[in-house]
Amino acid sequence: MSSSLIPAPVRTPVPDHELLIQLLGRIPDPRCRRGVRHPVGALIAVAVCAVVAGARGFTAIGEWARDAGGVALARLGLERGGADESTLRRLFARLDGCHLDAVLGAWAATRTALVAGRRVIAIDGKTVRGARGGSSQAPHLVAALAHGSGAVLGQIAVREKNNEIPAARDLLAALDLAGVVITMDAMHTQHDTATLVTEAGGDYVLTVKANQKSLFAQLKALPWTSVPAVTRTDRGHGRRATRTIKVIDVPAWIEFSGAVQVAQLRRTVARKGRRTVHELLMMHLWDTGPKRQADLAAAFDTDSASMNRTVQRLERAGFVRRRPDPSDGRATLVEATPAGVGLRSQVEDLWAELEAATVGEIPSEQRQDLLTALERLEANLAGAPSSAQDPAPRD
Numbered sequence: 298m299s300s301s302l303i304p305a306p307v308r309t310p311v312p313d314h315e316l317l318i319q320l321l322g323r324i325p326d327p328r329c330r331r332g333v334r335h336p337v338g339a340l341i342a343v344a345v346c347a348v349v350a351g352a353r354g355f356t357a358i359g360e361w362a363r364d365a366g367g368v369a370l371a372r373l374g375l376e377r378g379g380a381d382e383s384t385l386r387r388l389f390a391r392l393d394g395c396h397l398d399a400v401l402g403a404w405a406a407t408r409t410a411l412v413a414g415r416r417v418i419a420i421d422g423k424t425v426r427g428a429r430g431g432s433s434q435a436p437h438l439v440a441a442l443a444h445g446s447g448a449v450l451g452q453i454a455v456r457e458k459n460n461e462i463p464a465a466r467d468l469l470a471a472l473d474l475a476g477v478v479i480t481m482d483a484m485h486t487q488h489d490t491a492t493l494v495t496e497a498g499g500d501y502v503l504t505v506k507a508n509q510k511s512l513f514a515q516l517k518a519l520p521w522t523s524v525p526a527v528t529r530t531d532r533g534h535g536r537r538a539t540r541t542i543k544v545i546d547v548p549a550w551i552e553f554s555g556a557v558q559v560a561q562l563r564r565t566v567a568r569k570g571r572r573t574v575h576e577l578l579m580m581h582l583w584d585t586g587p588k589r590q591a592d593l594a595a596a597f598d599t600d601s602a603s604m605n606r607t608v609q610r611l612e613r614a615g616f617v618r619r620r621p622d623p624s625d626g627r628a629t630l631v632e633a634t635p636a637g638v639g640l641r642s643q644v645e646d647l648w649a650e651l652e653a654a655t656v657g658e659i660p661s662e663q664r665q666d667l668l669t670a671l672e673r674l675e676a677n678l679a680g681a682p683s684s685a686q687d688p689a690p691r692d
Contacts, residue, residue, distance in 0.1 A: 318342050318374050320404050327391035339374025340388055341397070346373065355386045399471070402441070402451040406473075410445030417444035417478045420468065420485065422461045439464040441472060444480075461485070466493055474499035483508055488554045495555035505559075507613050515551050521561055540564050574599075574607055576644070579616060579633065583641050587632035589622060616640065 322338030347361035359382030409416055422439045439461050440452035453464045465485055475498035483506040494501045505513050524543040531538050544560045594604040608631055611617040616637035622628035656664055
């Protein structure tokens, strides 16, 4: 990566394609001056446009350049005809990849959209899909992604996920953070990272999870029950997601660099009108007591890895815990914690309120008829014979 700052977006009357060519023209040309037909910036611009159009290799980029036509190539700076695949391949084999990445990030920064009047940049690490070759592992990248536009402003390759923290700081140091809001996941909730952002004139939104045990415990112990909440429900893709957020000022006794506010965010998801697997699992444990994790996977007709992830989420939330099975040291028992047991009354009260609001004024006989009809409808939709019995005739 270049050590210079990637500039913030600047309004300019220059057309988009000309600005791109101007920026790409600043990249040093690694070719010998003798025999050069096309400017380096124009060739890179052709490759950028081809990739945006779906090209995934030099052969496809060369085909795009051949089919683009003289007018389009001239607008990109190729005034002496097209460029073939071999020309592009030789150029990119010798280009300074870090310099190219910085320039493309600068151009992408001019395309960023504002969120509530501010630039918001997410720092996240991802393993590149489809890039594993032979015995080599797929590269892992830490990237800066602009909210709103989805533009990648910069990225750094790391050998493994454990190296994300220093790589993220290097990436932040290469960005202009004045007036910018940086969002990062729990791995990057570090004092040094927060200090880097605030000293550069930016703000941050960091996630706190159990990997920061002391800080997590301090924030969890705040008087959240007395804090007013804002709730929003979104529907789409066959599910209903309800998000509740509470926000308070950070107490003076919580020491974290630059922290001003702390928010508690809860999300409840119902898929296709049904309860989530987390709720069903808790209800199962309330009714049956401790169960082997393997038995839970069988009861919920899921694989062991999916059940393990579900239990881990509830475990991190403090609602369940795992311990060895006394009768079989190889097995693991899952049981509800006191906090998880305490949820039972709250959940049952909520369902009682829902039942009262929906069928509270319907007589019990009509409720049974309605339940029978719903069971038969569900069986018909599932393509299976109904197991419901015909209701007894009434006078």
